[in-house]
Amino acid sequence: MALDMSYKGKEFPSYSFKVEHCKIKELCGAIGDKNPIYFDSEEAKKDGYKDSPAPLTFASLMSFWGYPEIWNRMTEIGIDIKRLLHAKEEYEYLELIYPGDELTGTVSVDSLRDGKMQMACFKTTFKRGSEVVLIAKMTIMVPPAN
């Protein structure tokens, strides 16, 4: 299926995501990261943090829970979501994210490549108020059909 290249550069409507300590604990628990700073606010404070910080891959959790519409957007673009593979994931951290933060996530189509092998990169900019706290880029590919 050909990709609709008019989506290149397109920005989708923003969504909001409230960070809860419980989700930080759940994610670290699943990863097997037992660092007490993620589980106990007091331990985090002893280490110089305001509260338990969100771990490095928390953006993925915010994307899946906060913007499940991404799957429909991909389908609209022409991406076969049953065959896609996750190729790359990249983060740029500007500010720490804490429980209680109310973030706004905005997804845009950072790059789009059609051909035998299709590739797309989706960039999400997370803001707290007007301040950008995290930029996430997810690159997916769809391998050539057999």
Next chain:
Amino acid sequence: MSLDINKLSVGDIIPEIKFDEVTQVQLIKYAGAAGDFNPIHTVPSYAKEAGLDGTIAHGMLIMGMLGKLISDWSGIKHVTKYGVSFKSKTVPGDTLIAKGEIKKITPGDGFSLVDCKVYIEDTSGDVKVDGKVTIKL
């Protein structure tokens, strides 16, 4: 604990982390935590219909495990960039080891940037995820 930039050199090895064996229950826990409910990770019969031998781990779970190597070493507040490529599949029963080393140190105005190569492999040396991380000290 905090790293001292004056004690770091290119080629230094980040203390490796060996994780407990990946289990099916862990994949179910990760699915619930992260909100990624693709049954390829949680339902063996679905994974087999999709042409796999069984369920496979979420790539993002493995990136998260590799992330622990970095945040335990430097402290999460010092990490400015972290990016990975997904190389091969992880399945329940695999035991993973996260490793890394310093590749470049760039002194700046009042701080330094430390670029590292990081990767996570199984006990037979098959690299699952490799990436780069930048620490600001």
